[in-house]
Amino acid sequence: MNMNNQIKYPVVEQFVSINGEGTKAGELAVFIRFKGCNLNCSYCDTQWANRQDTPAVEKTAAELVADVCRTGIDNVTMTGGEPLLQIELAGLIKELLSAGKAVEIETNGSVSLENVRAQVKHLTQERQSMERLSMTMDYKLAGSRMETFMRLQNFSELQPQDTVKFVAGSIEDLEKTRQIIQEYGLTQKCHVYISPVFGAIEPADIVEYMKAHQMNGVRMQLQMHKFIWAPDERGV
Ligand SMILES: C[S@@+](CC[C@H](N)C(=O)[O-])C[C@H]1O[C@@H](n2cnc3c(N)ncnc32)[C@H](O)[C@@H]1O
Ligand SMILES: Nc1nc2[nH]cc(C(=O)O)c2c(=O)[nH]1
Ligand code: SF4
Ligand SMILES: [Mg+2]
Numbered sequence: 001m002n003m004n005n006q007i008k009y010p011v012v013e014q015f016v017s018i019n020g021e022g023t024k025a026g027e028l029a030v031f032i033r034f035k036g037c038n039l040n041c042s043y044c045d046t047q048w049a050n051r052q053d054t055p056a057v058e059k060t061a062a063e064l065v066a067d068v069c070r071t072g073i074d075n076v077t078m079t080g081g082e083p084l085l086q087i088e089l090a091g092l093i094k095e096l097l098s099a100g101k102a103v104e105i106e107t108n109g110s111v112s113l114e115n116v117r118a119q120v121k122h123l124t125q126e127r128q129s130m131e132r133l134s135m136t137m138d139y140k141l142a143g144s145r146m147e148t149f150m151r152l153q154n155f156s157e158l159q160p161q162d163t164v165k166f167v168a169g170s171i172e173d174l175e176k177t178r179q180i181i182q183e184y185g186l187t188q189k190c191h192v193y194i195s196p197v198f199g200a201i202e203p204a205d206i207v208e209y210m211k212a213h214q215m216n217g218v219r220m221q222l223q224m225h226k227f228i229w230a231p232d233e234r235g236v
């Protein structure tokens with residue numbers, strides 16, 4: 001292995017759980033939550049991970065790969081905070097792919113998807129393993145107060161294994177969701193999910209909206225972990 005062991009990643013929590021969201025919902029995954037974010041969403045359920053004074057363990061790629069391999073779990077979800085802000089994240093992703101893992105990155109839509117993918121591609125000899133790298137990008141709606149930070153170019157960088165996720169808290173958010181899906185032809189490009197801002201809108205109202213507008217190819221999801229455990233529980 002040729003890992004850069006100078007680089008350390010600030011990790012605020014690491015755990016195994018079922019993935020509560022997305023294309024692998026219900027499957028086991030190892031979660032790596034990185035510290036820090038460039039946005040400040042109104043509804044963020046992990047603000048604690050973004051605070052300067054939150055303790056983080058500084059880990060090298062070799063340590064993280066060893067941690068993941070020890071679990072015997074095939075899926076890795078990188079989240080945060082904002083994982084794509086981590087310097088040289090590509091090196092860690094490459095090593096996890098080489099170890100046979102499927103790597104999903106939860107990202108906030110303000111950072112380039114293509115930069116990290118190109119960096120991983122550059123590092124990896126096994127081109128097929130790139131299909132095991134998937135990005136789940138949020139499009140932050142008006143209710144988040146972060147919509148102006150969205151990098152619309154990401155929509156032309158999506159791969160079929162990727163997901164665009166809209167976390168909606170109001171009918172206005174749903175109207176914008178529908179407009180963006182149409183304008184960028186998202187259901188033809190990748191997976192598309194709508195998720196309620198937890199507690200802010202009735203899931204049934206999202207379903208009614210989807211029915212009224214024949215939103216074919218779009219999936220509504222609930223964050224399963226918030227129903228299985230207490231909504232503010234960490235490490236699950
Ligand atoms: C905490 S973020 C971390 C990754 C990245 N910063 C992002 O925003 O995608 C992980 C996911 O949780 C979602 N999320 C955060 N707070 C939420 C809430 N109160 N209700 C529903 N989803 C929420 C985010 O929209 C994002 O899709
Ligand atoms: N169980 C569980 N599944 C998740 N899927 C995405 C999560 C995230 O916070 O990004 C998450 C999380 O925090 N817990
Ligand atoms: S981008 Fe993600 S981590 Fe950052 S504030 Fe928004 S939901 Fe929280
Ligand atoms: Mg979460």
